[in-house]
Amino acid sequence: MKFPIVTYVFLGLFLVASILQLAFAFIENQKLRRKEKILCMMMLGIAAIFAFPDQPLIYIGAFLAMIGDWCVLRKKTFNLGVVAFFLGHLAYIFECMFMIIGEDNIRWFHHVIFILAYIVVALAVFAGCKKFTKHSMLNNIAQSLYFAILAVYIPVFALAIAVVHSYIFLSLIGAVVFIISDSILVLNHFGAKFKRHDFYIMLTYLIAELLIVSGFVLTLMFR
Numbered sequence: 001m002k003f004p005i006v007t008y009v010f011l012g013l014f015l016v017a018s019i020l021q022l023a024f025a026f027i028e029n030q031k032l033r034r035k036e037k038i039l040c041m042m043m044l045g046i047a048a049i050f051a052f053p054d055q056p057l058i059y060i061g062a063f064l065a066m067i068g069d070w071c072v073l074r075k076k077t078f079n080l081g082v083v084a085f086f087l088g089h090l091a092y093i094f095e096c097m098f099m100i101i102g103e104d105n106i107r108w109f110h111h112v113i114f115i116l117a118y119i120v121v122a123l124a125v126f127a128g129c130k131k132f133t134k135h136s137m138l139n140n141i142a143q144s145l146y147f148a149i150l151a152v153y154i155p156v157f158a159l160a161i162a163v164v165h166s167y168i169f170l171s172l173i174g175a176v177v178f179i180i181s182d183s184i185l186v187l188n189h190f191g192a193k194f195k196r197h198d199f200y201i202m203l204t205y206l207i208a209e210l211l212i213v214s215g216f217v218l219t220l221m222f223r
Helices: 005-026 030-036 038-051 056-071 075-101 108-132 137-164 168-189 197-222
Strands: none
Touching (some): 005 038, 005 197, 030 038, 038 056, 038 197, 056 075, 075 108, 075 137, 075 197, 108 137, 137 168, 168 197
């Protein structure tokens, strides 16, 4: 199977936008970085549409990340951005579950199992937040819900490697890199500030998104 040439055009535009974003982050030019940031995931999402238009969860996940990128740059919409990222992660996870089980074979109890597993992980993360941080109850709950979804990435993608094989291992690597990116963000936000933190956050974030999407697309291409 070959992708239409427009797929490679938008993938190239994603790489150009990412290089520009990293350059702006490295020189710490916040004005240019803010204006250009959403182009990265916009280009990757459009490339995914042309690659597999019948797999909406992939490009929906990318576009939700784009919305998150725009929202987290502004204090008034920061929480909305976190919600967008959360929903984007959820889209990727369900795409992976469809690959493992088969979209036509998904039953109600699969959703129940996922929800129960997610709740268990969220409670464990919440216990850690409550013990080691001094944040409000609401902040601890929000952090627990978000980081629990990241924790679910690893076993879901690991299971996909065992069942689906192919290139889904790229998505697993991307999930790990995404956790590293968010860990840098949290460390910087809560005290461990360091120079050019935005560069390292964006570098790991963009690599993670590219790996996750590429893992899905290449697996679908060669299945």
